[in-house]
Amino acid sequence: xxxxxxxxxxxxxxxxxxxxxxxxxxxxxxxxxxxxxxxxxxxxxxxxxxxxxxxxxxxxxxxxxxxxxxxxxxxxxxxxxxxxxxxxxxxxxxxxxxxxxxxxxxxxxxxxxxxxxxxxxxxxxxxxxxxxxxxxxxxxxxxxxxxxxxxxxxxxxxxxxxxxxxxxxxxxxxxxxxxxxxxxxxxxxxxxxxxxxxxxxxxxxxxxxxxxxxxxxxxxxxxxxxxxxxxxxxxxxxxxxxxxxxxxxxxxxxxxxxxxxxxxxxxxxxxxxxxxxxxxxxxxxxxxxxxxxxxxx
Amino acid sequence: xxxxxxxxxxxxxxxxxxxxxxxxxxxxxxxxxxxxxxxxxxxxxxxxxxxxxxxxxxxxxxxxxxxxxxxxxxxxxxxxxxxxxxxxxxxxxxxxxxxxxxxxxxxxxxxxxxxxxxxxxxxxxxxxxxxxxxxxxxxxxxxxxxxxxxxxxxxxxxxxxxxxxxxxxxxxxxxxxxxxxxxxxxxxxxxxxxxxxxxxxxxxxxxxxxxxxxxxxxxxxxxxxxxxxxxxxxxxxxxxxxxxxxxxxxxxxxxxxxxxxxx
Numbered sequence: 001x002x003x004x005x006x007x008x009x010x011x012x013x014x015x016x017x018x019x020x021x022x023x024x025x026x027x028x029x030x031x032x033x034x035x036x037x038x039x040x041x042x043x044x045x046x047x048x049x050x051x052x053x054x055x056x057x058x059x060x061x062x063x064x065x066x067x068x069x070x071x072x073x074x075x076x077x078x079x080x081x082x083x084x085x086x087x088x089x090x091x092x093x094x095x096x097x098x099x100x101x102x103x104x105x106x107x108x109x110x111x112x113x114x115x116x117x118x119x120x121x122x123x124x125x126x127x128x129x130x131x132x133x134x135x136x137x138x139x140x141x142x143x144x145x146x147x148x149x150x151x152x153x154x155x156x157x158x159x160x161x162x163x164x165x166x167x168x169x170x171x172x173x174x175x176x177x178x179x180x181x182x183x184x185x186x187x188x189x190x191x192x193x194x195x196x197x198x199x200x201x202x203x204x205x206x207x208x209x210x211x212x213x214x215x216x217x218x219x220x221x222x223x224x225x226x227x228x229x230x231x232x233x234x235x236x237x238x239x240x241x242x243x244x245x246x247x248x249x250x251x252x253x254x255x256x257x258x259x260x261x262x263x264x265x266x267x268x269x270x271x272x273x274x275x276x277x278x279x280x281x282x283x284x285x286x287x288x289x290x291x292x293x294x295x296x297x
Numbered sequence: 298x299x300x301x302x303x304x305x306x307x308x309x310x311x312x313x314x315x316x317x318x319x320x321x322x323x324x325x326x327x328x329x330x331x332x333x334x335x336x337x338x339x340x341x342x343x344x345x346x347x348x349x350x351x352x353x354x355x356x357x358x359x360x361x362x363x364x365x366x367x368x369x370x371x372x373x374x375x376x377x378x379x380x381x382x383x384x385x386x387x388x389x390x391x392x393x394x395x396x397x398x399x400x401x402x403x404x405x406x407x408x409x410x411x412x413x414x415x416x417x418x419x420x421x422x423x424x425x426x427x428x429x430x431x432x433x434x435x436x437x438x439x440x441x442x443x444x445x446x447x448x449x450x451x452x453x454x455x456x457x458x459x460x461x462x463x464x465x466x467x468x469x470x471x472x473x474x475x476x477x478x479x480x481x482x483x484x485x486x487x488x489x490x491x492x493x494x495x496x497x498x499x500x501x502x503x504x505x506x507x508x509x510x511x512x513x514x515x516x517x518x519x520x521x522x523x524x525x526x527x528x529x530x531x532x533x534x535x536x537x538x539x540x541x542x543x544x545x546x547x548x549x550x551x552x553x554x555x556x557x558x559x560x
Contacts, residue, residue: 205386205447210451212372
């Protein structure tokens with residue numbers, strides 16, 4: 001018996017949006033910008049995590065010996081490493097292996113390679129740590145006056161910095177995104193309120209002839225939903241382009257450090273779905289509040 | 298069809314808009330609701346529409362007590378009530394036919410039904426040829442006919458009219474009254490609040506007069522003017538019964554009529 005007049009709802013929603021197009025555009029764009037920030041900050045977080053995972057999985061602590069350090073010193077450092085419980089595993093690269101390694105790393109500049117010889121390249125202990133958090137402490141332990149040690153470094157230290165920068169960046173992005181989400185909520189609310197005001201005659205006639213409350217509400221709710229969805233759609237495109245852009249940079253300029261910042265399709269898809277979901281929520285919440293407060297049914 | 302039992306209603310802080318009102322309007326009656334501005338006529342209509350809820354007492358419309366009606370059921374009550382107003386309340390951006398169709402559209406009637414009902418009711422109100430016009434191209438009387446068509450297109454049990462001739466000249470008003478009379482003869486109960494002395498006096502239908510929120514007169518073929526000899530003040534309204542066409546008036550009213558020779 002009760003068939004929902006979808007055509008009627010679609011027409012009403014479209015005409016509301018068109019009548020109020022400037023407000024609608026403002027709401028849509030704010031949603032779009034805010035959701036782009038949400039999306040890109042989520043992708044940034046995932047990229048940083050992947051990058052850290054990649055570094056962390058390899059070497060966690062490198063102890064470089066002075067070139068030509070006596071065997072005695074090397075043996076002492078070896079036993080010191082063996083007695084450090086935080087180090088789960090290590091390998092020692094002798095002069096020849098270190099030289100090969102250095103040649104590979106500097107392959108792009110033959111001039112630099114020509115100055116190297118096994119005698120001047122530091123030998124190195126590559127250690128793996130049980131927990132990356134120990135890296136800083138161990139770097140200090142091995143740098144401070146252990147005889148024969150040239151220096152100790154941990155990529156985890158720079159990762160730590162990277163991580164903190166990413167954290168701060170993400171907090172800032174999320175904060176801006178939240179502010180923008182709130183303003184887009186208000187903009188949608190206001191757009192719906194204006195639509196309700198523009199339709200007050202229709203609404204009063206509808207109430208008079210016995211239209212149900214939901215029938216009266218639906219076009220306004222749909223209007224908010226459409227604004228949220230349109231904003232989300234723009235954001236989805238922006239986030240997608242950002243990811244493609246990073247991929248292009250990596251491939252074109254061989255920025256291999258960032259290679260793991262190019263996220264697999266699955267992660268991007270999840271982020272985009274989240275962006276759409278937030279857009280829908282903002283639209284529906286904004287219009288629900290407007291309908292409840294300003295549509296007296 | 299409509300029964301008020303000891304209904305009282307007052308607005309925030311103000312004096313009573315209606316006080317202990319009891320009366321019954323039967324199916325098919327044509328009733329004029331008269332009284333000065335502020336006497337409670339509009340409150341009376343709003344209570345029937347359940348735009349307002351009584352403070353005390355019960356109101357029955359088509360056998361249902363509407364004071365306790367859940368808000369979600371109110372729209373279904375209103376589908377049984379047609380409504381017209383002094384200011385027509387048409388939608389200016391819709392054609393005549395669209396205005397009428399709107400009333401059916403928003404209660405979810407299928408398009409085929411809407412199409413046939415709209416042209417039928419426009420014929421009934423004498424606007425069969427003007428369905429494609431916009432409201433502002435029509436005269437006041439024609440606009441009120443559109444409003445009547447919209448109120449009647451869903452065949453309501455009751456037609457409520459709040460000063461429907463208030464903006465119209467006497468000749469046009471007469472046309473509107475003939476139309477309301479015709480709708481009444483299809484079995485629709487008509488309740489009309491009015492200040493129009495001429496109409497009430499010529500139609501000679503049941504007149505309910507309110508004064509300061511109380512029922513001061515309920516008369517089966519009444520006139521507009523308030524006359525002390527016809528007053529029912531002090532008589533419990535419920536004992537007046539309901540006088541219908543063709544039935545001898547009862548009780549004190551009958552005595553009053555006999556004395557005045559009113560018919």
